[in-house]
Amino acid sequence: MAVVAALPLRAQTDIRTYTLPDGNYKVTVTLGDKKKATETTVWAETRRLMASGVQTARGEFKTISFTVNRRDPSILKEGASRADYVRFNPERGRLDWDGWLTLAFEGTPGAVQDVTIEPVQDAVTVFLCGDSTVTNQDDAPWTSWGQIFPLFFDDRVSIANYAESGASLSSFIAENRFEKILSVLKPGDYVFIEFGHNDEKEKGPGQGAWYHYSQQIKYMIDRVRAQEGIPLLLTPVERRFFNPDGTIAPSHGDFPAAVRAIAARESVPLIDLTAITGQWIQSAGPEDSKKAFVEGDNTHSNFYGADLTARMVIQALKSANHPLAAYMR
Numbered sequence: 001m002a003v004v005a006a007l008p009l010r011a012q013t014d015i016r017t018y019t020l021p022d023g024n025y026k027v028t029v030t031l032g033d034k035k036k037a038t039e040t041t042v043w044a045e046t047r048r049l050m051a052s053g054v055q056t057a058r059g060e061f062k063t064i065s066f067t068v069n070r071r072d073p074s075i076l077k078e079g080a081s082r083a084d085y086v087r088f089n090p091e092r093g094r095l096d097w098d099g100w101l102t103l104a105f106e107g108t109p110g111a112v113q114d115v116t117i118e119p120v121q122d123a124v125t126v127f128l129c130g131d132s133t134v135t136n137q138d139d140a141p142w143t144s145w146g147q148i149f150p151l152f153f154d155d156r157v158s159i160a161n162y163a164e165s166g167a168s169l170s171s172f173i174a175e176n177r178f179e180k181i182l183s184v185l186k187p188g189d190y191v192f193i194e195f196g197h198n199d200e201k202e203k204g205p206g207q208g209a210w211y212h213y214s215q216q217i218k219y220m221i222d223r224v225r226a227q228e229g230i231p232l233l234l235t236p237v238e239r240r241f242f243n244p245d246g247t248i249a250p251s252h253g254d255f256p257a258a259v260r261a262i263a264a265r266e267s268v269p270l271i272d273l274t275a276i277t278g279q280w281i282q283s284a285g286p287e288d289s290k291k292a293f294v295e296g297d298n299t300h301s302n303f304y305g306a307d308l309t310a311r312m313v314i315q316a317l318k319s320a321n322h323p324l325a326a327y328m329r
Contacts, residue, residue, distance in 0.1 A: 014105040014112050022071050022184065024123045024158040025101060030114040032061035038111035043104040044068045046096045046136040047143070048161065049151045053107075061113060066150065067123050069160035070101045075176060075183045087175040096136055096161075123158045124327065127181045129172060129220070130194040132300060133237045134163035141294050141302040145237070145309035152314050157327045168198040169216040178220060187228035190324065193220055194273065196236030196255040197299065209254035217262050235259045235274035237309060240281055240289050240298040248282040250274075271316045277309060 027050075031040050037058050042051040050066040074083040088097070095102045105112045126149075128134055134146040150159040162177050172178055172195070181191065199213050206212045217233065224231045235256040241249040256274040263270035281289045292305030301309060318325045 014109070016103045016105075016115060017100040018103075018117055019099060020070055020101045020117070020119075022074075024067050024069050024120050024125060026065060026067050026118045026120045026123075026155050027103065028063060028065040028114075028116045028118075029105075029112065030061055030063045031111050032056040032059075032113060033108070033110055034059055036108070038108035040105055040107040040111045042066075043106065044150075045070070045102055046094055046138060046147070047140075048136055048147050048159070052151060056111070065155040067120060067155045067158040068101060068103075069125060069158045071097065071160065071180070071184075072099060073097055073180075075180050077183060084176060084179065086177055086180050094138065120155075120158075123156055124324075125158045125160050125184075125186065125189040126153075126324070127185070127189065127191045128159065128161040128163050128194075129178065129181070129191060130163035130234075131167045131197050132163075132165035133197060134161065134194055135165055135167075136161050136163075137165075137300075142300055143303045143306035144301065145306045145313060148303075148306045148310040149313065152310065152329055153324075153327050154329050157324070163194075166198060167195070168202060169195045169213060169220075170199070170202065173216065173219075178223070182223060182227060185224070185227050185229045188230070190230045190232060191220070191224045192232045192234060193217060194234035194236060196252050196259075200253060200255060209258035213255065214258050214262055217259065218266065221262075221266055221268060232269045232271065233259050233263045234271045234313070237301075238274050238278035238281055240293055242286050246286060248278055250278065269320065269322065271313060273309070273312065273316075276312045276316065280308070280312070 029042065031054055032038055035058065038056045040054045044050050045068065051064050054062060054064060056062050073086040075085060076083045128146045130146065133144055135144050136147040137144050146161040146163055153159065162181055221231045236252055239251040241251050243249045252274060260270060292301055292308055294300050294302050314328065
């Protein structure tokens with residue numbers, strides 16, 4: 001049964017919240033106005049981009065649909081008498097983890113004519129595991145490629161972005177984020193794994209690209225496959241660092257090479273995002289490459305950079321004839 005609710009307009013953003021349990025939900029929205037042209041961008045939860053700049057002429061109406069993943073911190077394992085929980089860091093209380101599904105319609109006031117929400121059981125879920133270069137960033141201009149990624153898929157796919165700022169493989173596993181994914185993972189779902197930025201900071205015996213980091217990636221691959229999920233590895237997004245002669249200065253050491261080696265050894269699909277983003281930064285040069293990053297920040301992207309990186313991931317999937325290409329808009 002469809003659920004419809006609404007909150008008042010807030011500064012040209014129509015925000016609507018829905019009390020719903022964990023799961024994937026197909027959202028169908030009718031946009032337009034009898035008396036004026038409209039333009040609407042739709043965000044879900046913590047700034048997940050679902051539709052961008054949908055335009056209607058005066059008297060015209062358009063219906064769009066997309067699928068949103070909603071989650072909460074509880075992890076109910078089969079046979080358990082009580083739930084375990086994701087162990088939060090700073091994102092406690094954020095929209096991605098609260099008890100509601102939140103939609104925000106940004107643009108022409110009054111453009112939203114109807115919203116229906118229906119649970120879907122058969123959507124393909126793509127789980128994103130990573131750090132601040134992947135996560136759903138709360139506040140502009142900070143924007144990561146993972147929150148732009150849903151824009152490119154039709155309503156048969158749900159993008160569940162579990163990435164979190166500051167996360168390494170160790171913390172992602174220790175905080176039960178990976179366990180939460182496994183608790184809802186269906187056969188045929190995908191798990192994208194991109195770490196490195198924070199793993200590089202971990203020092204001590206057994207740390208480093210070729211030992212602990214590699215072991216943990218292998219652990220995640222094995223757990224996903226044990227539940228008939230499909231893993232995909234990504235090397236970390238390159239930072240915007242240059243040598244004095246203007247050539248790019250690679251910043252990830254052995255970590256990209258370790259991911260490539262694991263992908264080859266375990267026969268896991270790979271997107272070499274370090275190489276792809278590095279090539280763009282090099283081609284743009286020290287000055288023009290700034291336009292893809294938050295001002296004064298050589299690691300975190302703005303909206304332009306996030307959109308660019310998301311398109312790189314999409315193009316890599318298409319070039320590899322990946323099964324997800326069949327679900328793209």
